[in-house]
Amino acid sequence: MPSRRQFVQQLSLLSIGGIVSPNIGIAQNRTGKIYTVTGAISANDLGVCLTHEHIMSNFGAERSYQPNYDVAALKAQALPYLKHIKSLGVASILDCTTAYFGRDVSLLKELSEESEIHLITNTGYYGAANDRYVPEHAYQETAEQLAERWINEFEQGIDQTGIRPGFIKIAADSGAVSDIDKKLMRAALQTSRATGLTIACHTGDNPAVPKLAQELMDEENVQPSxxxxxxxxxxxxxxxxxxxAKAGMWISLDGLRIGGGDTEADQATLDRHxxxxxxLKEQRLLSKVLISHDGNSFPRGGAIRPYEGIFTQFIPLLKENGFTKREINQLLVNNPQRAFAILE
Structure with a gap:
């Protein structure tokens, strides 16, 4: 049983972008934990969570395991922005930059400690962008061998840092699913079955990917959740x-990267989301939805791709369209807990 102090904390009001929302349902995953770059936390401590952002990435550069960032420039740009995001009420961010795509877990740990935001890194490979960021060994190895690599990162930590991934990130291109993308999907499912980690698969407008995923889940004995x-x-x-969503998959509406100056494009983005x-609400499926921006604090050679529009524009729009505080809280707090918690 929680103490009276814990109980009061669980019922405290949570400020989300200036909109006060009751912190309902936080205690649902008391035995679940989530691995951040600074260690495991209770799922109850995840707080307001952005489930698909990039703290930094090397998109557009050549594939390389070592990202070779200008650390001083990166920190000068990313750290103040992370602190700004924290001021909006964000407690946790899932960083979706994979190995060979710019992942730097030691730098993520530094940024997490200095910003006081929980940052969660990943294992897996990025198979979109015409497989530009898939390492050569992935073509030679079996799905089982790739899964062994990713399971080892979870069990032993990444690159002798002791930092463990909190989820699996893969990606697939548009059109027919290629052999390498199918292999990454199967390896991810095997890793998930062995570790309990959830798979975030870059899919976009290609329904062939989740359809194939369902077939592979049946073969690999993994639940759609x-x-x-x-x-x-x-x-x-x-x-x-x-x-x-009815089949049990999570639906991630994570393109709310607005505020770049094109008001017409921003409105179209808001409207589609x-x-x-x-x-999804009409079908009573909000319990299977995650929302985020796909922003980037330090894109290669560019300015910040903002990830604050949920709080400045989308939440007010949701309220105007009948979404309750409880439902908004579900999208930003309860659903991420349930999606990424590893149950003990």
């Missing part, structure tokens, strides 16, 4: 999304 359809907001209609959410 281990799979996140990432970038699902790119679908023009919601039918496939509601179908996947809202329409998908309304369709």
């Amino acid at each position: 281990a799979w996140i359809w990432t970038h699902a907001h790119q679908m023009k209609t919601s039918e496939e999304l509601t179908g996947a 809202l329409q998908h959410l309304l369709a």
